[in-house]
Amino acid sequence: MRLDKYLKVSRIIKRRTVANEVCDAKHVTVNGKPARASYDVKVGDVIEISMGQNVTKVQVLNVAETVRKEEAASMYKIL
Numbered sequence: 001m002r003l004d005k006y007l008k009v010s011r012i013i014k015r016r017t018v019a020n021e022v023c024d025a026k027h028v029t030v031n032g033k034p035a036r037a038s039y040d041v042k043v044g045d046v047i048e049i050s051m052g053q054n055v056t057k058v059q060v061l062n063v064a065e066t067v068r069k070e071e072a073a074s075m076y077k078i079l
């Protein structure tokens with residue numbers, strides 16, 4: 001699954017267009033390397049998102065095309 005879609009489906013970022021813009025601005029790293037929106041997310045990847053002063057670091061636990069709102073938090077673990 002693409003990185004921008006994963007961020008939207010897991011509800012880390014609310015909109016896919018915003019996720020795409022954050023990736024294009026090089027504010028997202030995967031496993032310590034800058035990642036583009038088209039990066040293929042795999043289980044075990046560590047995603048770090050820096051927006052202003054906030055830095056969010058999560059580990060991918062599950063990759064699914066569709067997830068209910070209640071189950072979205074089970075797709076990742078905050079580090």
